[in-house]
Amino acid sequence: MCEYEPMSFLDVSAIADELGISRTPVRDAVSMLEQEELVQVLPRHGVMVLGISSDLFSAMISTRKIVEPYAARTAALTADESIMAGMREVFTDPGSDISALLEADQKLHRYIVFCTGNSYIIRMMDSIFSNSYRLMLFGSRMPGVFAISNREHAELIDAILERNPDKAEKKMLMHLSHSEQTSYDAAGILMKK
DSSP: OOOSOTTTEEOHHHHHHHHTTHHHHHHHHHHHHHHTSSSSEEEEEEEEOOOOOOHHHHHHHHHHHHHHHHHHHHHHHHOOHHHHHOOOOOOHOOOSHHHHHHHHHHHHHHHHHTTOHHHHHHHHHHHHHHHHHHHHHHHTTTTTTTHHHHHHHHHHHHHHHOOOHHHHHHHHHHHHHHHHHHHHHHHHOOOOO
């Protein structure tokens, strides 16, 4: 992900050739990416990689602040203890592999949302997490961002493992508030002109 710059164009035929497949699966993938607002198909021009508009950024942040605290409350009541304990280990001793840290972050947030059991919320948040990943990738270049985020993730997981919905909700809100500034700084890189 993030191999193509915002506002650049994709060559579907070249991608198909590079992967050694027909154009049909590439077109299908482009269709899915368009639904997630990652690309836009422009007739007679091609497939353009989208940046993140200020409206999309605001919508993503406000949606996350509404949905994820609710999801954290639910996870405190329903999350699988062994899954959460496994994730806790990752954030306690995270190592320095940025890709692994980003993947662990996504996995945690997606699992917490999965704990709602609400397929509509899960699908909606999948789209938001796809766009958030791009912000996280650029935000990961900022000094000290992982130390804060890893500590907040560990505290959130602890609240869930304690089966404390109020504390889990509070920890999620705190984490989202802190990550909002990092995301805002990273969004400047990806904003549409």
